[in-house]
Amino acid sequence: MKKRVLITGAAGFLGSHLCDRFIAEGYHVIGMDNLITGDKQNIEHLFALPDFEFYHHDVSKFVHVPGKLDYILHFASPASPIDYLKIPIQTLKVGAMGTHNLLGLAKEKKARILVASTSEVYGDPAVHPQTESYWGNVNPVGPRGVYDEAKRYQEAITMAYHTYHGLETRIIRIFNTYGPRMRLNDGRVLPAFIGQALRGEDLTVFGDGSQTRSFCYVDDLVEGIYRLLMSDYASPVNIGNPSEITIRQFAEEILALTGAKQKVIYNPLPTDDPKQRQPDITLAKQLLGWEPKVSRQEGLAKTYAYFQTLTQEQLYKKDHKDFTGYTK
Template sequence: MNSNHLDKISLFVLILIIVYTFQIIYCQEDKIVALEKRIQDLEARQQQYPEVTFLTYKDRKRILVTGGAGFVGSHLVDRLMLAGHEVIVADNFFTGRKRNIEHWIGHENFELINHDIVNPLYIEVDQIYHLASPASPPHYMYNPVKTIKVNSIGTINMLGLARRVRARLLFASTSEVYGDPEVHPQKETYFGNVNPFGPRSCYDESKRVAEAMCYAYAQQEGISIRIARIFNTYGPRMHMNDGRVVSNFVLQALQNEPITIYGTGKQTRSFQYVSDLVDGLIALMNSNYSMPMNLGNPDEYTIEQFATKIKELVGSQASIVYKDPVIDDPKQRRPDIGLAKSWLNWEPKVLLSDGLNKTIAYFRNELLVKHHSNRNVFFPNEWLHLSNINAMNLDKNIEL
């Protein structure tokens, strides 16, 4: 074999080696690109949190919110988290939903405990917002014995926790303690007109006894307590089937179904937007006032006026129908908020039309959810500064 032939073979082998090397490099580049894409996908799916205020250990509190996955509780959790506190939510998810607070799960300042407060809870906290209780008639009438246990045994457990760790406790009471009032508007000094043996008594009377227990623990054990008597509240994250006036009317109007009024429609109610209530709860917790305090909107509407208002805002063609009145349904409901104004410098700020428009938008999006992976997420105003919020793979309902 001559040298020219060997040179040709060597050149051919060299070319094969070069080609093979380039193929390896090209394949590796494909693998690198694929890996980079996977990393980008994982980063896109990673939970994004809003920026929270930083508090030093002296200012940061550990706060327990019972019922924190519920309608009002989840909005309170948002506000406390954004303020920089460590928040623990205890909820058994009877009426609460994990979706209401899932945007905080995994955050270093947040903890979720699936717990029924009828059973004792042993943790260390500085403040307790005790909101756990079904709050709408269909829910608290579904299991009246359980409702009584939550508001009596559950409240004793929370008061016991407050006594053990010397925490301040705010109890979420209700305007229902006034029953069908004979005094209008209702002041905190009014003792109420409650039927102790009716279908609503499981809720009304258990809230009244819970207030009595708070007072007794404060007097006997020196516990720092706050009592908020909450009037009708509405807003995003309301349960779709809670049977309350706002959710019923909005859903019926959106679906062009007859808007149902029980009774003549002349009975009155006062409606406050949820953000106003949260402002009041936080102000009351951090105040020096320890007697019961009304938190509600003094603007009063008949149920008939309210139904017409929602129908107009939705642009619905639904008719209004009247049915038999509900047993023990109050004829008038309007808070006197003089105490809240003088002690907390608090009064509602959100106009009814503005609050209803946000609520209607939330319910409209809720009706569009057709799959478990869909999300109708309500973000508070404080989230809007996030540059990456639009990158989240969620169906959004952003409060504007």
């Protein structure tokens, strides 16, 4: 029988690419998503396949999946500032209660579980680049705290299940990732810049643009996730591209890529916005034999080509998500 994998957040940007990868690897894939930030269009090409099934469900509530499970990948969570500032309580609940529910399911099914953590656990780092041994510099009561602390708790409870119950767990710390199926207006820097360029708007940089990010193409990230899941390592592992660039330089790259003639404008820096972000991937290289292969130039070209296929309605719609009823 085919191995079965449950992927939460399956209709999201990363979740949908993971569904594609595990289908390609010959697994039976069970996707789960409550669709408050995900989009069924990201996975509708899989609906006709006999090895794919979809559950419209909120993992913050009790989770039941009939039959055996070999693996669980927990990617259900708002991941952009626009989302988790609008639904802060839901963000905390999916990181805490959702993770608890899925760890319980993994224990019941004797399945291996990989949870998606984030570079945001490092906060505004005092150590650069960031290694897995760095504990971070996070403001727990700031506007970003609902996401940062949800992920830090997620790591803690995952490790507790590993040490106390002997559960097979994996923790990935994901750095900035981009590629097709990103939501155009979700507040993250890359889709924001490309959307502004396509609409003929000036590109908005927050602060003076000297803050840095490191962008990893989604195919590279998915490969890292797959290798970590199949490894025997339980502690957190950074997966990201260490090629660092300032936001100001990145804006200029987007203008050059799109041929846009607009200028770059500057707005105040949001509270607790990290000044530096660069992964140390020494552990991933040694443990998984993994490092990114797709250059930023190649990845941006593929991503821009995807955004060019959007309709005018999609291009100008500021926020296609309705969060009514999800704030309690």
